[in-house]
Amino acid sequence: MSLANLNFFMSEAATNLRRSGMMSFITISTIGIALIMMGAFLLATMNMESFLYQMQAEALVTAYLKPEVSISDAKTLSLRLTSLEEIENIMVVTPEQAAKELFSNPDDQQLMQIGITPEENPLPTTLRMKVKAGTHLPPLLEKLKSEPLIDNFSYGEELFQQFQGLSHLLWVTSLVIVIMLGLASLFIVYNTVRLTLYMRREEIIIMKLVGATNWFVRGPFIVEGFIQGMVGSFLAIIVLFATYRFALGKLSELIPFFTASIGFEQMFKLAAKLFMMGLVLGISGSLLSLRDINRFSKSTPEGV
Secondary structure, three states: OOHHHHHHHHHHHHHHHHHOHHHHHHHHHHHHHHHHHHHHHHHHHHHHHHHHHHHHHOOEEEEEEOOOOOHHHHHHHHHHHHOOOOEEEEEEEOHHHHHHHHOOOHHHHHHHHHHOOOOOOOOOOEEEEEEOOHHHHHHHHHHHHOOOOEEEEEOOHHHHHHHHHHHHHHHHHHHHHHHHHHHHHHHHHHHHHHHHHHHOHHHHHHHHHOOOOHHHHHHHHHHHHHHHHHHHHHHHHHHHHHHHHHHHHHHHHHOOOOOOOOOHHHHHHHHHHHHHHHHHHHHHHHHHHOOOHHHHOOOOOOOO
């Protein structure tokens, strides 16, 4: 493609956008709204996964030792487990310490001293382990299962499963929303370009009569779709990120323990994805509407 052709395409695309200002505004708005909704679902999913990862990183795994395990054996096991790369720190909790924590109220402690002797204490010796990162939790649990001195362990499994199920549901919902909104935006871009083609039918016929190829005729419309997709994606990114920062501040006030750790790199990648989606919607809609351009000139053969 020569520079002169490119300048011609851009000039014609700008003229088309001015002529059909309302239709161009509707197309750009549709692309923008679709991308905002897509980005909102993707951001919600990313925040949910980040929150789940943070909870896993702060998880406290409690291993309950078998009743016959002595305190010395528990400390030996603790020293051996400390060498594992997944564990940040570990603490041995004796049955006496566990009972004091369970009955923290002074009145309860007096009743405990009367009713429960060290020999009758039913609480097991436990190991409390802090994992280094959320990704270390699954491999650590697998290693704990193979330890003969450990009876069972807990780490808030039901809560993690609920969050994982919600995260999976969000991803599936986001995929469905992205596909539906993408098709809707594609349909609107397609119809906008088709209307523009009918408005410029005589001009297209003249261009074909003087020897213009199909791709030369398509050029301005493809550039027009590119511009619409670019403008729509830019507007969507600005609105989405501004709204996200505002909503995040309000959410942190309502739920103090909720913190989002989505960094600049993740936000940049999301912005790049939305930008590419906007370009694909704009260009794809134009290409689809231009696939049978020869219908506008029955007297010309199929071009290249």
